[in-house]
Amino acid sequence: MSGRAAPPRVLTVAGSDSGGGAGVQADLKTMLALGVHGMSVLTAVTAQNSLGVQGAWELPVEAVRAQYRSVVDDIGVQAVKTGMLSSAELVEAVSDLIAGTDAPAVVDPVGVSKHGDPLLASSALDSVRTRLLPVATVATPNLDEVAQLTDIRVESERDLRRAAEAVLAFGPRWVVIKGGHLSGDAVDLLTDGSEEHWLRAPRHDNRHTHGTGCTLASAIASELAKGRSVPEAVRAAKDYVTGAIASGFALGAGIGPVHHGWKPNPPG
Numbered sequence: 001m002s003g004r005a006a007p008p009r010v011l012t013v014a015g016s017d018s019g020g021g022a023g024v025q026a027d028l029k030t031m032l033a034l035g036v037h038g039m040s041v042l043t044a045v046t047a048q049n050s051l052g053v054q055g056a057w058e059l060p061v062e063a064v065r066a067q068y069r070s071v072v073d074d075i076g077v078q079a080v081k082t083g084m085l086s087s088a089e090l091v092e093a094v095s096d097l098i099a100g101t102d103a104p105a106v107v108d109p110v111g112v113s114k115h116g117d118p119l120l121a122s123s124a125l126d127s128v129r130t131r132l133l134p135v136a137t138v139a140t141p142n143l144d145e146v147a148q149l150t151d152i153r154v155e156s157e158r159d160l161r162r163a164a165e166a167v168l169a170f171g172p173r174w175v176v177i178k179g180g181h182l183s184g185d186a187v188d189l190l191t192d193g194s195e196e197h198w199l200r201a202p203r204h205d206n207r208h209t210h211g212t213g214c215t216l217a218s219a220i221a222s223e224l225a226k227g228r229s230v231p232e233a234v235r236a237a238k239d240y241v242t243g244a245i246a247s248g249f250a251l252g253a254g255i256g257p258v259h260h261g262w263k264p265n266p267p268g
C-alpha cells in the first residue's frame, strides 16, 4: 500500500514554550491548521506561562545539528522557519545549516518575549545581523527587534519604510516589519526593496496575543511550502494570524494564546 500523497513539509527551528502558546508549540499548531506536515528542531526549553518566562535552558549545538540532519536528510523540507535561537553559537550553526538547505527560510529574529524576558543573548545580535539575516528569504522582526538590530525606533507607520531598508541592508531577500506594537490598525510592511506591500488589519481589542509573531512566521513558511510566492504567502499568513488573534482566549492569570484552530475546515 502506498498511502496518500504526503503534504508539504515544514521545519521549525525554535524553542519550546511549556504554556503552548508560542515557540515550537505555536509553530506546529499553525502548520497543522494550514495543512502542512510540521517538524521541529528544538533549540531550547523554556518554563513559560501566561505571566512570563520562569526559566530557559539551551540545547547543545550537536543536538541541534543532529535533529536538523535527521529531518532534512531523510524526510526533506519545502520551507524552514527559525524562532528562538538563544546564543551566538546556535545562531551561527543554524545559519550554516540553512545555507546548505535548498528551501526558503523564514527568520523570526526572536529577541525578547511579550513580557520582556530575553530569549536571545545580547552577544548573539551580531551573529543574527551577519550570519542569519543574510540567509533569510523572509525576515519578520517586530519593533523591539528592529530597535535591537538597527537602533531605529519606530514610533508610527511613517517609520516602517526606514526600518525595512535598514533590515534589508543585512541581506534578507524580503522583510516584514510587524507594526503590531503600534496603536491603531495592525499594519505590517512587506518589501524586498523594490516592491512594497502594506498589510493592514483591524486591531482586535484582545489582550490574549501570546504567540502572534511565531504564528505569523510559521504561517508564512507553510504557505511558501505550498508553492505560493512571498507576497501571496505573507498575505495569507496575515489573514490567518488576524483570525487567530480575533479568537484569542484567556488562559492562566496573564496573556492568553491566540486560537490556532479558529479555521473550521483546514485544507488537505
Ligand SMILES: Nc1ncnc2c1ncn2[C@@H]1O[C@H](COP(=O)(O)OP(=O)(O)OP(=O)(O)O)[C@@H](O)[C@H]1O
Pocket (backbone or CB within 6 Å): 022, 112, 113, 114, 141, 142, 143, 178, 179, 180, 181, 186, 187, 188, 201, 202, 203, 204, 205, 206, 209, 210, 211, 212, 213, 214, 215, 216, 238, 241, 242, 245
Ligand atoms: N491586537 C492585534 N490585532 C490585530 N493584529 C495584531 C494585533 N497585535 C499584533 N497583530 C499582528 O500580529 C502579527 C504579529 O505581530 P507582533 O508585533 O504582535 O509580533 P511579535 O511581537 O513578534 O509577537 P510575539 O513576541 O508574541 O510572538 C502582525 O501581523 C501584527 O500586525
Ligand SMILES: Cc1ncc(CO)c(N)n1
Pocket (backbone or CB within 6 Å): 014, 015, 016, 017, 022, 023, 024, 046, 048, 083, 084, 110, 112, 113, 114, 119, 211, 213, 214
Ligand atoms: C520559546 C519561545 N519562542 C518565541 C517566543 C516569542 O515571543 C516565546 N515567547 N517563547
